[in-house]
Structures are given as structure tokens and as C-alpha cells.
Amino acid sequence: xxxxxxxxxxxxxxxxxxxxxxxxxxxxxxxxxxxxxxxxxxxxxxxxxxxxxxxxxxxxxxxxxxxxxxxxxxxxxxxxxxxxxxxxxxxxxxxxxxxxxxxxxxxxxxxxxxxxxxxxxxxxxxxxxxxx
Numbered sequence: 001x002x003x004x005x006x007x008x009x010x011x012x013x014x015x016x017x018x019x020x021x022x023x024x025x026x027x028x029x030x031x032x033x034x035x036x037x038x039x040x041x042x043x044x045x046x047x048x049x050x051x052x053x054x055x056x057x058x059x060x061x062x063x064x065x066x067x068x069x070x071x072x073x074x075x076x077x078x079x080x081x082x083x084x085x086x087x088x089x090x091x092x093x094x095x096x097x098x099x100x101x102x103x104x105x106x107x108x109x110x111x112x113x114x115x116x117x118x119x120x121x122x123x124x125x126x127x128x129x130x131x132x
Contacts, residue, residue, distance in 0.1 A: 029060045029071060033078025035105035041086050041094065042102035052109030055119060063121035 036053045039045045061071045089097055112119070 027056075027060075029057070029064065029066065029074040030078045030081070032056050032060060033075045034081045035101070035108065037079050037082030038085075038097070038102045039106045039109065041082065042098035042106075044098070044102050044106040046106075048113045049106050049109045052111070052113035055112050056109070059119040059121075063119075 032053070036045075036049075036057075039049055039053075057075075060066075066074070085097065086094065
């Protein structure tokens with residue numbers, strides 16, 4: 001029971017370990033997993049998209065200083081967010097979701113997959129910087 005409390009506390013504390021996306025928007029581990037789940041729901045998941053996701057996931061986990069438990073809690077929260085959104089869409093409602101969220105997410109992961117070299121930790125902002 002204590003472990004569950006610690007896990008939930010970590011989820012709240014590390015909800016937004018951000019990085020900057022292609023559009024200058026802040027990206028957190030939870031948002032990255034949400035985007036990945038959307039690509040899966042929308043049929044946009046390819047090995048290259050998967051590779052880009054894995055690179056960004058490792059980058060945010062490493063540069064955000066997350067423990068495995070904290071990262072796991074955020075990954076679960078991202079999947080739950082996507083599942084809830086999928087459920088809220090209803091029949092046919094996923095088409096705009098895929099166009100508005102899925103296509104840009106897949107393009108973002110493809111860009112990361114095709115980029116050369118390591119992702120820099122300098123793109124990870126502190127929580128206080130992200131709030132500004």
C-alpha cells in the first residue's frame with residue numbers, strides 16, 4: 001500500500017518533465033506516451049515511428065532524472081489519457097482525432113527517428129521554466 005502511495009505521489013510531482021517539441025510546445029513524458037498511443041489507435045504506428053518514440057522516451061527519462069517507478073507511472077497515465085480520449089470520441093469521432101493529434105505525433109516521431117546523433121538534455125526544461 002505504501003508503494004502505491006509513493007507511486008501516486010511521484011506521478012503528481014513528475015507529471016510534467018518537459019521537453020520542447022517541433023512546434024516549440026512543451027512535451028512531457030506523459031504527453032509523449034499519449035502521442036504514441038494515438039499513433040497506435042489511428043493505425044499510424046510503424047517501426048520507424050516506434051523507434052522515434054523509443055528515442056524520445058529514453059531521452060526524457062534520462063534527462064528528466066526519473067526513476068523507473070516514476071517513468072512507469074507517467075507512461076501508464078499517458079496510455080490512460082489516450083484510452084479515455086478514444087472512448088470519448090464515439091463512432092467515427094476518431095477520424096478528426098487522428099488527423100489533428102495522430103498525424104502530427106507520427107510526423108514528430110519520424111523526425112526524431114531520422115535525426116542524427118543524440119538528443120540533447122539541454123532541450124529538457126525544469127518545471128519552473130515550463131510554467132513561464
